[in-house]
Amino acid sequence: MLRFDILTVFPEMFDSPLSSGVVGKALKNKIIDVQCLDLRRFASDQHKSVDDYPFGGGGGMILKPEPIFGAVDHLIQNSDLKPSDSIILLSPQGRKLDQKKAEDLAKHDRMVLICGRYDGVDERVVKHLVTEEVSIGDYVISGGELAAMVLIDALTRLQQNVLGSAESIEDDSHTSGLLQFPQYTRPSVFREWEVPEVLLSGNHEEIKNFRDAESIKRTLERRPDLLQGTDSN
Numbered sequence: 001m002l003r004f005d006i007l008t009v010f011p012e013m014f015d016s017p018l019s020s021g022v023v024g025k026a027l028k029n030k031i032i033d034v035q036c037l038d039l040r041r042f043a044s045d046q047h048k049s050v051d052d053y054p055f056g057g058g059g060g061m062i063l064k065p066e067p068i069f070g071a072v073d074h075l076i077q078n079s080d081l082k083p084s085d086s087i088i089l090l091s092p093q094g095r096k097l098d099q100k101k102a103e104d105l106a107k108h109d110r111m112v113l114i115c116g117r118y119d120g121v122d123e124r125v126v127k128h129l130v131t132e133e134v135s136i137g138d139y140v141i142s143g144g145e146l147a148a149m150v151l152i153d154a155l156t157r158l159q160q161n162v163l164g165s166a167e168s169i170e171d172d173s174h175t176s177g178l179l180q181f182p183q184y185t186r187p188s189v190f191r192e193w194e195v196p197e198v199l200l201s202g203n204h205e206e207i208k209n210f211r212d213a214e215s216i217k218r219t220l221e222r223r224p225d226l227l228q229g230t231d232s233n
Contacts, residue, residue: 002108002159003033004152005081007071008115009050009063011036013145017153022163026156034152035079039063042070051118060119068114068125075112086111087131089121090144090151094133097151101134105151106158113151115144177226179219181211 006014014036018027026032040048044066051061075081088111095101105111114121114130126133136147157163184195198210219226 001030001033002106002155003035003110004148005075005079005110005112006034006036006115006148007039007068007112008036008143008145008148009039009117010115010143010145011038014149017149021153023153023156026159026162029161031159031162032152032156037071037074039067039071042067042074044070054119058119062119063117063121063125065122065124068121069129072112072129081110081112085109087114087129088112088151089114089116089126089130089133090135090147091116091121091133092135092138092140094135096138097134097136097154102151102154103158106155113144113148115148117143176215178215179223179226181214181218 008014014034018024018034023032023034027034039050043049043064049064050067051063054060054062072081072087086105086108088105090113114125134147134151136150141147184199188195188200196210198206201207216227
């Protein structure tokens with residue numbers, strides 16, 4: 001079982017995403033486990049403050065170190081969190097999440113996900129607690145909660161027995177280093193648009209060759225950067 005411990009100021013944001021689709025199925029079947037910890041539980045003042053103004057001035061607020069360290073200490077003392085377990089900060093400054101990174105992370109048994117908020121996180125969290133930072137793309141969103149959901153979904157679908165067929169993963173865009181070939185389903189003719197004849201032929205070798213060629217063509221047109229280092233012959 002892969003366990004995620006999410007440290008967040010807004011645990012309620014995870015209610016719907018965790019109850020639906022592939023992730024909801026994996027939770028129900030105990031393939032993964034997700035626990036949310038409200039950082040305000042570990043605030044040190046009566047107002048349950050989790051952020052403060054940055055030293056040196058500047059706009060925005062910074063997540064304080066005490067609630068985050070306190071939440072991790074709680075996990076160590078009460079849920080067998082080990083020093084070897086990953087503590088990941090969702091941050092626009094982190095390594096960009098790609099399929100290879102997802103596959104590496106999916107091998108873990110447990111990880112803590114810290115959802116950044118406001119204008120950032122106190123650097124002492126990054127230097128002395130976090131094992132790595134992960135970004136879902138070169139853009140800024142309001143907080144790490146949505147990024148954590150993306151990461152959980154990407155890792156969950158790679159767990160054994162989550163998807164109905166291993167081919168579903170193997171054929172995915174980026175898994176092979178290429179974008180996925182175009183897909184069709186019934187009806188074979190819709191508004192005078194026909195499905196490519198080769199897909200109706202039943203000839204598995206010709207279908208595979210067609211899909212391979214279309215995958216390379218689509219990647220060349222849309223994401224030529226992915227073809228660097230890929231043997232397209």
